[in-house]
Amino acid sequence: MRFRTDLKNIRTFSKLVAALSSLEKIAWVRLDNDTVRFTVIPEMTGSQVWASLSLDLIFDNYHIQSAEANNTINLELALVPLQRALKSAANSSYANLRLTKRDGLPMLSMTIHTMTKDGGGGGGAAAAAPSDRDNLPRGTAGFNSTDPFADNFQQESLELTMKRELEKVITQDIPVRVLHPETVETIMQPKVREPDVHIQLPPLLQLKAISDRFTKLAMTTSSGGGGSKTSNPKLELSANMHGSLRLRLKAETLDITSVWTGLDNPALDPSHINMPMEEHPSVKFKEAGPEKWATVRVDGKDWSKVLSVGRLDGRVIACFADEHALILYVYVPHYEEVGEDVVTYYVSSFSS
Structure with a gap:
């Protein structure tokens, strides 16, 4: 099976995961060709959550493949590591999520790209040395009467004036368990009569x-x-x-x-x-x-x-x-x- 996607609306996704993790630390996640569903059912008594989301709310460039109908993948997911990873990605320029393995164990791996400013070395340009150029007669060496910038601009060091953008890449792994379809069939949404x-x-x-x-x-x-x-x-x-x-x-x-x-x-x-x-x-x-x-x-x-x-x-x-x-x-x-x-x-x- 394969799963890979870019993330969007990361702040909304992070708020949702934070709300779910307040009820329980483990969620069942169902991924398929059309939707992503988060289900939280506390082990003890408590409120249950059934969140069915369209893919384009939180995912982009979504790719999924499995042997199950509709390319379904069922995962048991730890919410706290996911919440921590999403918090790291809040100000990222790009982040993606993929299903992979580490030491033979399944993981959801989140790769986060951020851009940082590099101010270069030194605190500023050195003072320009005095020049005798203005005292030279026209036509002598060191004076170019055809240079339109000769009297208006001083030469500066490129390293001292250019700030570079550097890309920082962080990878965070979220432990998961791949659930068998027969296990998932036992997870049933409560049936409630028509509301009063x-x-x-x-x-x-x-x-x-x-x-x-x-x-x-x-x-x-x-x-x-x-x-x-x-x-x-x-x-x-x-x-x-x-x-x-x-x-x-x-x-x-x-x-x-x-x-x-x-x-x-x-x-x-x-x-x-x-x-x-x-x-x-x-x-x-x-x-x-x-x-x-x-x-x-x-x-x-x-x-x-x-x-x-x-x-x-x-x-x-x-x-x-x-x-x-x-x-x-x-x-x-x-x-x-x-x-x-x-x-x-x-x-x-x-x-x-």
């Missing part, structure tokens, strides 16, 4: 700041004054079909809530619905009025990691399956051309 509420979230960094504040309060609040701390606080998220989102922390000694209003409930695409529009749960929730909320309960620490995807600066649509799960669709913009890609987060709800 779908709503566009406020800026995630804003939502994260308030969520983190609630989580910190829950962890530092004593239970009954005895000094015990809540090590795994739960936050309650609710939304309705009238543009409102509610974040609540309820504990033994406090009950606090933040509410956002005026948010957008985007229209559904009928072609993506397997039922008549009038029978869709979200329509029934909307008809029930603004007091009808869909609610999920999330782990505060895990929720904070999920919200780190806000660094991608994309719009986020949250789909609430009441008392069951929360699905986040993060639309990553193509900054160089028109288009978006979708990163999907699956967050399970805890029971009340």
